[in-house]
Structures are given as C-alpha cells and as structure tokens.
Amino acid sequence: MPTRAGDPGLVVREIEHTADVGFEVEAPTIAALFERAGLATLAIAIGLETVERQERIALEVRADDLTSLLHDWLQQLVVVLQARGIALSELGVDDVSEVAVRGWGAGERVDRGRHRLYTEVKGVTYHELAVQQTAAGWSARVILDV
C-alpha cells in the first residue's frame, strides 16, 4: 500500500551529521521502506502536505545491489524535483528486487508561491548508507548532501 502524502511514517529518525542531514527509516516490507525513505528525502526539501497530486510519473531504477538501488531510487527523486521541477508527495513501489525497483510518484510542478519550501537536497551520499532486514521488517540509513 502506498505511503500517504506527508506521512513518511513515525519510524523516521533524524541522524545528526555535521556536514549534512540524514535519517533512519523502518518499514514492514522492502517496498514500504523504499516509499518511506523516498518521502523522508522529499520532505527535507518541501512540505509534502502542501503538494497536490495532479500528475503521476513512472519511476524505475536498476543497480548492482540493494544498497546502490536505494541510493539510485532516492537520487532519481531528487533529480525529478530539481531537473524536472516536479514535487512528489506520494510514492508507490509496485515491484522491488535486489537489483531493480519499479513504481510511481504523484505530485505537481513546484510552485514557489504555494508550496512550503525548505532545504535544497543536492543528492544522496554513500556515506554510512545501509539497507538491512530486521526482526520487524526492513530498515535503512541515509545521509543526504544539502
């Protein structure tokens, strides 16, 4: 089930890193983990609750391993926001394996008058990047360059 707008989940914790910002996220399934990590990333740049879901775009990423896959998935969201000017406030993952993720995002073009804008996220780093299975499901640790 897609994670709802403005609700990356109660399981997102901010990580303190002197250079930049990061978070830890947990979810019962790997698909939900990708959705929540994605929304947590976007929520650093923009107030998700201010973004209406007027258009839906396809998202697809391939990588060599699960950690790189999470990196590239999050990086794609940053690129969609910055290069295409589309803010997403809802994400859905339809299919995810160790090396590929396919899903969608819903949102609208960035509107500087209407959207609440925070810090620009330049990208996703490999610094302490981790994805792991836990007793309760899955967890990830992400540090962003802002």
Place this chain on the structure above:
Amino acid sequence: MDLRQIAEHVWEIPRQGGMRVPGRIYASAKLMRDLRDDPAIGQVVNVAHLPGIVGHALAMPDIHCGYGFPIGGVAAVDATEGVISPGGIGYDVNCGVRLLRTGLDADAIASRAERVADALYAAIPAGVGSEGAIPKLGAAEQKQMLARGAAWAVGRGFGRASDLDATEEGGCLAGADPDAVSETALARGRTQVGTLGSGNHFLEVQRVDEVYDAHAAEALGLHAGQVTVMIHSGSRGLGYQVCDDALRTMSHAMARHGITVPDRQLACVPIESDEGREYLAAMAAAANFAWTNRQVMSGLAERAFGNVLELGPAALRFSLVYDVCHNIAKFEEHVVDGRRRRVCVHRKGATRAFGPGHPALAPQVRPLGQPVIIPGDMGRYSFVLLGTARAMDETFGTTCHGAGRVMSRAQAKKAGKGLDLRAELARRGVVVRAQSLSGVAEEMPWAYKDVADVVDVVDGAGIARRVAKLRPMVVVKG
C-alpha cells in the same frame, strides 16, 4: 589514535597499517581538544591510503567530517602514477567564494540596508525550485558555457573582462569537455545558471571592519569602512551529478584497476585511465559552470545595487578582488622531499594559497601572493588573507576555507528553537533575507567554529597571512 604535536599548530598521525604517507593536521590546542574524537581524524587516515599520494595527507584547521575525505582535507598525488578521487573534490565541484570591492561607503548605505537586502533577494534566485536569471539554456549554448566558463558570462554582460584576471585559472579550467557530462547532469544545470542554492551558500554585503596589513589591503583595493560583496556558491545540481556519476563508474572500475579503499566514498581510479580522464574532463566542465554561476550573480548583484541606490557603474565601482575554488583538483608543480614533481592536488574544503611570485597568479596580485577569501558564519565576520611561501613548502600551497561546522543542522535548529533568529541577527547588525527560516537556524553562528580561531592557526602556522576582516551587513540565503 596516535596523534603527535610536532609544532605549535601542526599535529602528525604517523604511518600505520595501509597508510602510504603520514597525516598532518593544522590546528591549535584549543581546536584539537574538540577534534580528538571526531571521525574526521579517521578520514585523514583513510585519505593517506590513496595510491600515489605524496608528502602528507593534510587537514586544515576547519576540518570536519565529510564523505570519504574530511572537509578541510588536502591530498597531492603523483600526476602520472596517482589516482583521482571525486570524493577529494566533493559533490559541489568548484564550490568557492568571490569577493567584490565597491566604491561605496558602509556608513552611507547603512540606512538603506533593508532595501538593498530586498533588491538582492529579488534579483538572485535561491533555494528549492529556483530558476536562473538566464532563461533555460539550449543544449548547444549550455555546452559552450561549460567549455568557456566565466568568460561566457562576461560576454553576456555580467561583470567585466578584468574580473577574469582575478579568478583562479581565469575562470576556465583547461580540459573541460561538456560531452563528458551526463544528460542528467546537464538537465540539472540547465535552469540553474545564476542561482545561489541553499545550505551554507550565501551572498553577503559587508563592511571592511579591520585592516591588518595596510599595504596589502591597499594593493587589493580595500580600505576600512568600504562596502564589499561576498558570494559563496558552486556548481549546483550539475556538479553534484558529475560527482555522483563518477562515484558509480569508479566503484565498478576500481576492482579492474586493482584498487581498494577503506571507504566507498573514496572511490578512485588512476589519473591515466579512461575513467580518470573522463571524470577530470567533466569535473573541469562543472568547475566552469560554477565560475559562470558566480560571475552571473556578481552582475545581478551590481544591477540590484544600482537600482536601489540609483547609481551607475562609475559610482558603484564594482570589481572583483578575487574568486577562489575550495572544492577542486588541479595539476600543479610542487617540491616534494626535495624534488620538483607534477602532482594533482585534491582540495576539498581547502583553498589554494600560492605565495608571492607564483607564475599562476595574475600580474596584479603576483607580488602579493594569492588572495584567499575565508567566509565565516553569517553573524560574525569573514577574512581576506594572502598565500605565502611557507604554504608552498608545507601544504602544496593550500590553506583553510572557512569556519567549519561544530553542530549538525539538527542540533543547530534545536539550539535556535524559540529564538527570533531575525532579531538575533539584527542585534548583531545583520539584515537577513532567506527562503527558509529553518535554513537560517542551521547556519546560525553557534553552528560553526569561530572563524577567527581557524584564521589564527593558518596565520600562526604561516600558511596564509591576514589582510582584512569583513563584517556582514546584509545576508541573502536560499
């Protein structure tokens, strides 16, 4: 960690394990007290593992934890046998600072600071979703810009040709190949020419507060009470993507080249490899983007001043003191262990500080040494320094780049909770305009070391010397 003080401001980490050279950190006892348990020290050790590194893995007194390399890190590698590591340049390729002098008197414009702030904030796009002052570039025009650098902006009426002489490399790094930049990176850069960005990037209107070396200040066209404008920005999304693309390529290629590194963010390949040459060509293009970006913003700032103060260029007298890169790799000649060698110097959060007489410096500053622009936090002050012969001897002609964070962004926000940040800055005589108040909280003075402590170390160690101190009057942020 075995950390030995070998001079008043220099600490050495002896070679151990896979380190190819020792580490050296420039710091005072005071700064070192806070650093001892910092992961940044371990990052200096990791950098010392890079194939081809010569001399020492160095860190400047503004060192703090980065990705792979510490911020404030310097590594010189042999130009033919060494490696290029994008982590040693940083995500924001050619992030840097420029300082413009003006013909304006700070006291005379102080009463109009609010209006100046509004005009600058309106003129210079900043923050999430901002688009440049230049309409979206066509593909061919963008590639021309990446090949030409700051001269492209001057050609479009931003600033003047003499600014190029006051920019490292004349504002154009040799070897730039726009075709080495990915489509994603190009797309990220297409609308961002002339945008400030967010995070710690800023534009400041300042007052020359104190002059330490009257002769040098005069030679740089600076005097007490004068208005200066400082711009801190980089290569924006384009540069970030160039670094990210290279890290992915290099993490695959390292095994083929038989290279292992202690941290994935230190991914590297031989300089003389296809991947190495491709990254260097893309990095140079990204560096040229950053110079263009700062040059365009200089022109925008000048126009904003002109509009508010109703003055023409002859009265404003805007001109560039100097533009420095503090995230870059450059090929240079240095004496290492008594032998002159061609090396590739990675400077990540560190500034080139060539001494007097260096041929790379433009004639007008060559007798002085390179001007070095050191921004502090937005509530305190910034410094103008000059490079020294001693920096050439000890640090591959390098010095610090800024204050260096001591608090995470989250900590800084907590520290500012409940405070009226605008009023707090107003109390310090600073007018601030920002897209995001939480962004202001992250950059408040308490989040940073006192830049004066950092400058005391580089001046005391002789790897730069103080010329002037600048105090902020207006700060514009993303």
